[in-house]
Amino acid sequence: xxxxxxxxxxxxxxxxxxxxxxxxxxxxxxxxxxxxxxxxGEGLQLLLKATKADDKGSNKGFEAxxxxxxxSFHLEKGSVQVSDSAVYFCALxxxxxxxxxxxxxxxxxxxxxxP
Amino acid sequence: GAGVSQSPRYKxxxxxxxxxxxxxxxxxxxxxxxxxxxxxxxxEFLTYFQxxxxxxxxxxxxxxxxxxxxxxxxxxxxxxxxxxEDSAVYLCASSFSGRAIIDxxxxxxxxxxxxxx
Numbered sequence: 077x078x079x080x081x082x083x084x085x086x087x088x089x090x091x092x093x094x095x096x097x098x099x100x101x102x103x104x105x106x107x108x109x110x111x112x113x114x115x116x117g118e119g120l121q122l123l124l125k126a127t128k129a130d131d132k133g134s135n136k137g138f139e140a141x142x143x144x145x146x147x148s149f150h151l152e153k154g155s156v157q158v159s160d161s162a163v164y165f166c167a168l169x170x171x172x173x174x175x176x177x178x179x180x181x182x183x184x185x186x187x188x189x190x191p
Numbered sequence: 192g193a194g195v196s197q198s199p200r201y202k203x204x205x206x207x208x209x210x211x212x213x214x215x216x217x218x219x220x221x222x223x224x225x226x227x228x229x230x231x232x233x234x235e236f237l238t239y240f241q242x243x244x245x246x247x248x249x250x251x252x253x254x255x256x257x258x259x260x261x262x263x264x265x266x267x268x269x270x271x272x273x274x275x276e277d278s279a280v281y282l283c284a285s286s287f288s289g290r291a292i293i294d295x296x297x298x299x300x301x302x303x304x305x306x307x308x
Binding site: 080112118119120121122125165167177178179180181182183184 | 194195222224226231232233234235236237239246247250282284296297298299300301302
């Protein structure tokens with residue numbers, strides 16, 4: 077079945093630091109890949125997505141590239157802000173048997189940005 | 192409102208009680224999903240509707256869990272004879288297109304936090 081593994085947190089950085097949150101996946105076929113973010117007190121929101129190999133998703137200064145050869149979709153941002161403090165979830169969708177219609181999520185990475 | 196709404200936001204139940212959780216998806220959205228999120232974990236898929244048809248219920252953990260969407264809009268997740276291990280946040284999500292579109296964005300509600308004592 078499908079699975080997503082992402083680095084465990086919390087990850088604590090200073091403002092303006094470079095961010096990388098690692099995400100690797102296992103899936104059959106050709107999944108689409110997503111990063112969702114959950115700000116304190118809010119629901120999950122789509123941050124960015126990529127639907128095929130070598131696609132780069134980007135939004136709000138965040139980027140992630142779909143790497144089929146390494147089955148990875150690492151999230152990066154060049155200069156983080158305090159307002160980026162949130163929990164980040166890597167996820168995939170695709171058809172591979174049971175649960176194929178829903179997203180498969182990683183456990184989430186809690187990011188804390190200190191001023 | 193324009194987003195997905197869920198009610199109640201918080202529910203405390205005694206072990207053995209039945210609970211019903213409601214989801215109002217975005218108007219016009221064909222697909223509706225339920226997820227269960229345990230503390231410190233990512234959401235886990237429970238079930239999927241396309242309009243009123245429940246096309247996938249492979250994630251429901253036991254036959255105590257039941258979901259319906261009778262008119263293809265509002266959905267209810269019912270848990271019978273609740274157990275402590277059912278304590279979690281239950282998330283509802285909707286998307287515009289049907290199951291053929293695997294890159295379709297899902298819009299999530301705020302969730303219902305269920306605590307079973």
